[in-house]
Amino acid sequence: MHPLLYPPGSVVLLLGNEAIARGAIEAGLGFAAAYPGTPSTEIVESLAGVAEHYGFHVEWSVNEKVAFESAYAASLCGVRSLTAMKHVGLNVAADALMSSAYTGVEAGFLIVSAEDPDMWSSQNEQDNRYYGLHAYIPVFEAYSPWEAKELVKYAFNFSEKFKHPVIFRSTTRVSHSSGPVKFDAVPSVKSSGRFVKDPSRFTLVPAHARKLRVKLIEKWRSICEEVNYSPFNKYIDNGSRKLIICCGTGYGYLMDCLKILGVEGKVNVLKISTSVPAPRRLIMDALGRCDEALVVEELEPILERDVKVMAFEEGVKCRIHGKDFIPLIGELNIDKLIHGIAKFMDVPVPSNFLNPLKLSIEIPARPPTLCAGCPHRASFLELKWALAKSGVRDVVYAGDIGCYSLGVDEPFRVQDIMLEMGGGIGSANGLAHVSNQFVVAIMGDSTFYHACIPALINSVYNKSPMLIMVLDNRITAMTGHQPHPGSGFTATGAKTEEVKIEDIARGVGVRYVDTIDPFNVKDSIEKLMKAIKFVLENRAVALVNSRRACTLMVVSNARRKGVSVPRYAVDVDLCRACGICYNQLSCPAITPMPDKKASIDPLLCFGCSVCMQICPFNAIKPLETPSKDWEEVWRVD
Ligand code: SF4
Ligand code: SF4
Secondary structure, three states: OOHHHOOOOOEEEEEHHHHHHHHHHHOOOOEEEEOOOOOOOHHHHHHHHHHHHHOOEEEEOOOHHHHHHHHHHHHHOOOOEEEEEEOOHHHHOHHHHHHHHHHOOOOOEEEEEEEOOOOOOOOOOOOOHHHHHHHOOOEEEOOOHHHHHHHHHHHHHHHHHHOOOEEEEEEHHHHOOEEEEEOOOOOOOOOOOOOOOOHHHHOOOHHHHHHHHHHHHHHHHHHHHHHHHOOOOEEEOOOOOEEEEEEOHHHHHHHHHHHHHOOOOOOEEEEEOOOEOOOHHHHHHHHOOOOEEEEEOOOOOHHHHHHHHHHHHOOOOOEEEOOOOOOOOOOOOHHHHHHHHHHHHOOOOOHHHHOOOOOOOOOOOOOOOOOOOOHHHHHHHHHHHHHHHOOOOOEEEEOOOOHHHHHHOOOOOOOOEOOOOOHHHHHHHHHHHHOOOEEEEEEEHHHHHHHHHHHHHHHHHOOOOEEEEEEEOOOEOOOOOEOOOOOOEOOOOOEOOOOOHHHHHHHOOOOEEEEEOOOOHHHHHHHHHHHHHHHHHHOOEEEEEEEOOOHHHHHHHHHHOOOOOOOEEEOOOOOOOOOHHHHHHOOOOEEEOOOOOEEEOOOOOOOOOHHHHHOOOOOEEEOOOOOHHHHHHHOOO
16 A cells, blocks of 8 residues: 555654655645655655545646746645755746745645755755745754654645745655654645736736835744744753754754763753744743753754854853854764764763774775666767767767766766756857867756756757757656656656657757667667767757667566566677777676676676677677567667
């Protein structure tokens, strides 16, 4: 059974993201829209799995901005709505975010921002509480899956009470840890409503916006007062002259550290879940009873600065610490936190934290790599060979964010610039106009729909000579196979129109558009060479869509259908140890033997056949002839 379908009263082990989803369901969610991004993806993915059962609308939107706008507009119709995205996704939606504070909303509207301290799968570790301060939108944060579910419900009510958006901030440790969550009743779902026209509120022309700004500041004052009464903010008075103020994951780690250090009950603790705006009266009450305070928070010293300003403004004589004791960079954990807490509490750090156990074995480095049989690997190889055969040596690759980011490493080196999602064609545009180098922009299919189309139009309009290569594996692969407008089905699995990349390119005026199958090496190289020739001769844009479904998706489909995956093997008598298969294609299933001849691990081989096609000595062969069924499964597109 889907974990979100258990009846009220059940205690279910949920991932933090599932708990957020359950909280939204228990709050009467009627509409959810998101773009996938780690660590937020499972929120809307789990909602999609139960949308039909509960009767709300769920969609994967083309990007975070569209998701935000969709959920915002649904809220204006009186439908409780949620949008979810990874932290950098909020940058994409920031324009709408800033303005939504001016108009406010009608039904509860929750913006889930899942952040990634330590950058496990992101390009930065921005702290989106700044967005709350910047936009005058409250930011709430939980420390556990259980609290996340409850806080989401509170946030929906809060949003509806003030007719104002609320940001729910999660981080990797909350989103991706599991914990027991008790289910409450699900109210009847309101998934349709009506937009009541009010141009003075919902159309932000300057005359309206000026008045709305005044109202926003008034509303913010009420919100600042209300957070003092949040049941999720908790003060624990232990009669100490020391105080620790914490928020988000900091609370859970803090309680563990106090226990380990044997100082539980020897310090006052103020746990804050409404970190923006900080609950001033609660903080001042607690500060007034101590001589020294420490603020524990993950990433930026946002609460710390607030507390210092408040203490200064109110003339409270209390020494306040924060990032002088607690790390500014990366995720918090007990190992990192315990040193700062011990210093603040003036107690020694236990020896096992001073000298952590060191392994005496050396673990070999395992750099991230594209999967065996990944079509991107074949595309990269074909692109490089086509450029070389065309005599183009001086190339700059403007890359993008997705699985293909792994092309940054040897042997491909096809990501020279990688700034943000959708940034490839825009960067290529600048390069194309000022540099004599041949410019290639590389992006995935989901990224193409997400943010590349305006840049594509720009490159046509401004006559920017470049080769655009889309790596179309038919799905948003990096976040776990969520569909996109080119997949032909929706978040709930319903069939829908397929929006073709080639059609978009032709529609916006790209004169050279072609499609290749990266598993047909010879044909792909020939077509790429023609595209390169077009760019050189016409000083214009050429787009080549390299279309093959993600190997992992294909192999899992094959297994489900009972279709066997063909394996390939090296005939050692024919192999001349040239190294092309393991050095230039670098499939992880192929390794060099001590005599430099190649060997294929049959457990890793996914039967793409590319190594066979590139071996100049015909030394690689399938162990069995690939079946018709296998050809069919590979053709899933
Ligand atoms: S490409 Fe062929 S000949 Fe060269 S190492 Fe690989 S299997 Fe051997
Ligand atoms: S066929 Fe060759 S390139 Fe493809 S997965 Fe198997 S070993 Fe790797």
